[in-house]
Structures are given as C-alpha cells and as structure tokens.
Amino acid sequence: MTSPSPSAGTDAIEPPSGCPVQLASDVLAGKWTMLIVQELLTGVKRYSELQNALPGISSKMLAQRLRMLEESELLTRKIYATIPPRTEYRLTRLGHEIEPVILAMTGFGRKLAATQDTDDKRQASLPL
Amino acid sequence: MTSPSPSAGTDAIEPPSGCPVQLASDVLAGKWTMLIVQELLTGVKRYSELQNALPGISSKMLAQRLRMLEESELLTRKIYATIPPRTEYRLTRLGHEIEPVILAMTGFGRKLAATQDTDDKRQASLPL
C-alpha cells in the first residue's frame, strides 16, 4: 500500500478473492452486525440485553447474525439450561480484533456527520 | 467505551440513528464500495482502470457506487470532454479519511484468514 510503484511486478492486480478487506467486510456485512459487535465490545451480553440495546432489530435477525458471528468464531455462546433459560454472548479474542474497525468507522462516521453538517453552500467552492 | 460503568446515566442506550458506526457503514456498505475506495486510495483512477482493477464488477455497479460516493462527497469526478472521453476519479479529503477503516479491515481480515487457516482441530481447545 505504501509503495507507490505503479508497475510492481509482484502484485499483479488484487482480485476480490483473497483480499483481506473483502474477507472482513464479508463477515461484518449486514445491517446489524457492526452494532452487535459494538455492544459486545463492552462486555458479555445476554440475548435480551442485545435486543434491548438495538432498538428495531427483530429476534430473527439477532439470532441469525449471532449465529453467523459464532460460526466465524467471533463470539462464543454460553447457555445456562435454567428456568428461565439464559444465554450469554461473549466476543472471542478474534472477535475483539474487530475493535479497531469499529473505532475507525466511528472516527470516519463522525467526520462524515460533521461534513454533512457544515455542508450548506456557504463555502461549497473550497479547494480539494 | 473504555469506561466499563454499566449504569452510566449520560449514555441512555445508543440507537442506530445517529450512531457514527451506522452512518459510516451506511455509506461504505455495498459489495464493491470498499474495494473501489481501496483502489482510489492509491491515487487518481479512470473508470476503465477501476473496472480493470476490480475483476467481476459490472459497469452498472461501478457507475452506481461511484455516483453514491460522489454524492457523499467522498470523491470527485473530473470529466475530459475529449474523444475518446476520459473521466478521472479522485478521493476528496473526506474520502481519504476512509483509509483508517480500510487499514483496520485489512488487519482484521488477515487475522480472520490466519485463524481460519490454523482452524483444524489440532488445538481447538485453546483458551479465550
């Protein structure tokens, strides 16, 4: 990335297959995935806690995303066979590696919001 | 994030609306968006260069994403009304702010790949 050599021989093109960015966004895609991870980043959460923290999510989507993240080994599920049942979701070590992504997206999201805020025409002709 | 206080009074819940992460992933979502930005991060690119660098993308998707990114002020389009026509795409300053996100995702993507690689049962019982 940092080597600006346009005609380097070793890196042919860089197809989507095998591209780390593609792998990551493949797993993190989906409307709620990032938000779920963001919640889990603050600690262990139960199913109902997640559902409560994510206003608007349906139980289907929550369960689905949770399962996806589990299959990708980003979180673990701990089931307490009690009555009433209780399930705890906890990020794995790999799951915690998502934090820099969340952080970066938070930073960018803020700049995006700030830009759209100061977006009125008063200085639309600012140089690039 | 770093304050583990579960019952802090100032942060009620954090609905998806207004959440920076949601804003960012809203703009960066889409199958090819990240890859396009990644290409543009290395410098100015023409339409055909992008299409060439992104094997499998259709002209429709490329144009569509490019327009989206332009509307979000993440890139600018410079059209040369020559024959044959020539269009150059260049990230804006705001667009370059995506780089940390790409970098973070690259890092995570690599760890993901490495984990899936060393995923055979030989040490499935490693501690979290």
Add this chain to the structure above:
DNA sequence: CGGGATCCATGTGGATACTG
C-alpha cells in the same frame, strides 16, 4: 427467555443491450 419457522416486501447486484 431464547430462539426457530414461515411468509413476504424490498433492496442489491448480475447480465445484457444500447448510447453519446
């Protein structure tokens, strides 16, 4: 409480063809 199953509306994205 923590889901699974089903149905369905919409969005996303691919293929193809056409244009300035």
Add this chain to the structure above:
DNA sequence: CAGTATCCACATGGATCCCG
C-alpha cells in the same frame, strides 16, 4: 471510453406465529 437502461435472480431483512 464511459456510461445508461432494462430485466431479473437472489439475498436481506421485517412481521408474525410458534415452541422448548
């Protein structure tokens, strides 16, 4: 070269009902 237009297949995701 740099797109646009149209059609269509499939994936995403919401609503609702049901179950252990």
